[in-house]
Amino acid sequence: MANHIIIKKKIISFKKKICVSGDKSISIRWVLFASIASGISKVKNLLISEDVMAAIDIIRKFGIRVLKRKDFFIIFGKGIDGYIYKKNTVINAGNSATLGRLILGLIINSTNTVKLIGDKSLSKRDFKRVTSPLSKFGAKFKLRKNFSLPLTIQGLKNLKPIKYFEKRGSAQCKSAVILAAMRANGTTYIKAKKSRDHTERMMKNLKLPIRIYKRRNHDLIQVKKVKKIRAINYNIPSDISSSAFFLVLTALSNNSELTIKSVNINSSRTGIITILKKMGVNIIFQNKKIYRGEEIADIKIKSCKLIKPINCPVSLNARAIDEFLVIFLVAARANGVSYFKGLSELNKKESPRLKWGSKILSKMGVKNFTTKNSIKIFGNPALKVDKKIIINNYLNDHRVFMTSVVAALSFGGLWKIHNSKSIKTSFPDFLKIINQLKKNEKETKYNQNSN
Ligand code: S3P
Numbered sequence: 123m124a125n126h127i128i129i130k131k132k133i134i135s136f137k138k139k140i141c142v143s144g145d146k147s148i149s150i151r152w153v154l155f156a157s158i159a160s161g162i163s164k165v166k167n168l169l170i171s172e173d174v175m176a177a178i179d180i181i182r183k184f185g186i187r188v189l190k191r192k193d194f195f196i197i198f199g200k201g202i203d204g205y206i207y208k209k210n211t212v213i214n215a216g217n218s219a220t221l222g223r224l225i226l227g228l229i230i231n232s233t234n235t236v237k238l239i240g241d242k243s244l245s246k247r248d249f250k251r252v253t254s255p256l257s258k259f260g261a262k263f264k265l266r267k268n269f270s271l272p273l274t275i276q277g278l279k280n281l282k283p284i285k286y287f288e289k290r291g292s293a294q295c296k297s298a299v300i301l302a303a304m305r306a307n308g309t310t311y312i313k314a315k316k317s318r319d320h321t322e323r324m325m326k327n328l329k330l331p332i333r334i335y336k337r338r339n340h341d342l343i344q345v346k347k348v349k350k351i352r353a354i355n356y357n358i359p360s361d362i363s364s365s366a367f368f369l370v371l372t373a374l375s376n377n378s379e380l381t382i383k384s385v386n387i388n389s390s391r392t393g394i395i396t397i398l399k400k401m402g403v404n405i406i407f408q409n410k411k412i413y414r415g416e417e418i419a420d421i422k423i424k425s426c427k428l429i430k431p432i433n434c435p436v437s438l439n440a441r442a443i444d445e446f447l448v449i450f451l452v453a454a455r456a457n458g459v460s461y462f463k464g465l466s467e468l469n470k471k472e473s474p475r476l477k478w479g480s481k482i483l484s485k486m487g488v489k490n491f492t493t494k495n496s497i498k499i500f501g502n503p504a505l506k507v508d509k510k511i512i513i514n515n516y517l518n519d520h521r522v523f524m525t526s527v528v529a530a531l532s533f534g535g536l537w538k539i540h541n542s543k544s545i546k547t548s549f550p551d552f553l554k555i556i557n558q559l560k561k562n563e564k565e566t567k568y569n570q571n572s573n
Contacts, residue, residue, distance in 0.1 A: 126540045127553070127568050129530035135377040135425075136559045137489035142365050144169035144358035145291070147320050148416070150220050152356050154228055154301070155288050155324055157181040157263050159199035160354035166194045168358055170246045172547045173218035180213045180225055181205075185348035202304075202348055207234040207277075215240045215271075217472060217518075217547045222271070223252045223294040224321075227301030230261045232277030239272045243472045243517045249273055251290070252298045258284040259302050283308035290467060293317035293390075294405070296343075303345035304330070312343040317440045318390040323415040328354060338389030339437075360419045361385040364549045365396050367447040367524045369423050370452055371559070373403045373540045374532035378420075378425045381408070387417045393442025397449055401456060402430040408443075431458035431501055439464055442469075447525040451532060454488045466495035472547075482522075482529060485511045507535030518544040524552055544566075 125248040149169040154177065156163035168174060178188050178195075182200040185206035187198040208228075213236060215222030222240055226249075229236055239245070250269035257263055258279040283306040288296045296314045300321050303310030316339060331346035363380045371382040386393070387407060395405055403426045407419035429452060444448065446468055453460035480492040486507050489500040511530075516522040523544045530537035545552045553568045 125543050126538055127527070127542050129527065129537045129539070133375055133531040133560060135375060136562070137379045138559055139383060139570075140368065140555055140558060142220065142360045142368070142384045142385070142555065143171070143549055143551055145361040146171065146173060146363070147220060147318060148358050148386065149174045150218070150224065150404060151297075151324055152354065152358065153177040153181060153197065153205075153327070154224060156197035156199055156354055157184070157186045158202050158204060158352045159439060160195075160201045160352040161199055163197045163199060163353040164194050164355045166357045168195050169361065169548075171550055173221060174214055176214060176216040177217055177221050179216070180221070182331065183211055183213055183347055184229075189505040195369045199351070199353060202351060203231075205232075207232045207233055207236065212237045212239060215244060217241050217244055219244060219247055220294055223248070223298045223424065224301060226252055226256055226275055227298035229275060230256060230259055230277050230281060230302040231279055231305050231413045232275060233279070235274050235276045237272055237274045243519065245271045245373040246517075247271075248470060251292065251295050253297050255284065255286045255295065256302055258282070258286070259306055276317045278566050281306040283310040285311045286313070288312065288314040288317075291317045292313040292467070293319070293321070297321040300325070300332070300343065300345055304348040307347060310345045314341050314343060315440070316340060316390065318388065320388065323388070324354075327415040328352060337572050347550065356414065359413065359416060362386055362391050363392065363444045364552070365421060366448050367552070368555065368559075369394065369398065369405070369421065370448045371531060372423045373398060373426045373429070373452060374455055375425050376414070376527075377400045379423070380419050381422045383420050384418055385421050387419045387421070389417070390441055393438040393440075394445040394449060396438055397432060397434060398452065399443055400430070401432050401452055402426055403430060403452075428458040429501070431456040431460040434460070434462045436464035439467070443467065444531055445481075446519065447475055447479050447521050448528055450483060450497065450499060450531050451525065453499040453501055454483055454486065454533075455505055456499075457503050458501055460501060461496070462495040462499075466499070469494070471519070471521075473517040473522055475519070475521065478516055478519065478522050482526060483512070485513075486529060486533060486535070500515070505533055507533040510536045510538070511542070512538045516541075520544045524549065527552075527556065
């Protein structure tokens with residue numbers, strides 16, 4: 123069966139309210155915390171995607187029971203030390219670096235050796251960034267020479283607390299260390315460059331022994347040994363990273379308006395909102411509320427007639443790290459040159475995304491200068507694409523696929539975008555929602571398996 127989509131024309135104007143799927147970062151964290159809680163945890167709106175299902179498969183390997191009901195999941199946690207470590211256990215994090223890195227923190231006290239594997243893309247990514255701090259707790263790791271997967275971990279019962287300075291702005295590294303610290307004898311001290319803080323908020327909500335001192339550019343975090351975690355019922359808010367594709371599509375479409383319901387607007391994730399506002403886009407939050415320590419709101423956005431270029435402050439990088447590919451499309455339509463810098467981390471994602479951002483723009487005929495960590499984009503408010511563009515061989519990076527779809531629907535041209543199945547990792551409903559926005563149109567309906 124074909125695994126690509128063809129897009130032949132721009133989307134026509136739309137005015138809609140939509141819901142996008144549950145937040146991936148929170149979904150994975152909920153699965154992990156519920157698995158070591160004491161008792162039964164229930165969740166609604168868990169993201170049903172390959173990355174989250176991989177998390178469920180992994181906790182099942184450690185003897186944790188999980189049930190799927192019609193519109194919720196149940197996890198039967200067996201307590202903080204409830205994992206069973208059978209000999210020769212192999213766990214597969216699939217495409218998810220969040221899962222692969224966080225789970226290592228959680229199994230830092232494994233009583234047998236555990237092998238961690240992942241898919242082709244994950245197997246190219248750097249794991250030394252987590253095994254290096256985690257080994258200071260006392261666990262032993264074996265990695266391949268280039269620090270990638272597969273790796274093995276042999277945990278330790280008596281773990282020493284550590285002092286750790288997280289300099290990249292990586293929530294994955296920070297969270298892996300926080301999870302390990304919950305098992306160490308004493309207080310772990312972390313100084314972390316600002317990054318998404320769902321792990322910390324979940325721990326605070328569960329009244330676990332974590333203290334956070336916010337500073338301008340970093341947080342000081344102290345974590346003590348955790349004795350017990352109570353079961354945690356949760357209703358996962360929608361994912362701002364998935365919403366981002368629709369925000370940009372609306373901003374770039376004519377005479378359109380969109381409301382996205384109940385999105386997590388945790389300020390460590392809203393870089394895209396700040397950036398789009400700076401570029402002149404009209405966005406507002408409505409019905410704001412707090413749920414389990416996370417901020418939630420409906421996001422309302424209108425199409426933007428005149429987009430301003432941006433010299434994007436590096437302080438926004440971690441807050442928009444997963445959205446830059448699609449933000450680059452907005453810069454392509456801007457009335458001048460936009461500049462994004464300090465972005466070397468982007469090339470360390472599911473695919474080298476800075477390179478892919480540049481590649482997509484170049485294919486569209488948008489002039490750009492790219493270095494190892496920056497990109498200058500020469501915007502054109504009259505930009506139209508009227509050629510054939512093929513997107514292929516991008517390590518099946520879901521965000522490259524979805525960005526390309528938004529580009530095709532915003533700028534025109536004839537696009538053949540390979541591997542529609544890539545969306546299964548983070549946002550299986552993506553094309554379904556695109557079809558909802560195209561409801562008034564008679565033509566093409568996109569299907570993830572064929573077209
Ligand atoms: C994530 C953190 C980010 C982000 C990823 C999800 C998380 O990675 O890119 O998609 O849930 O902690 P880094 O923390 O490595 O930047």
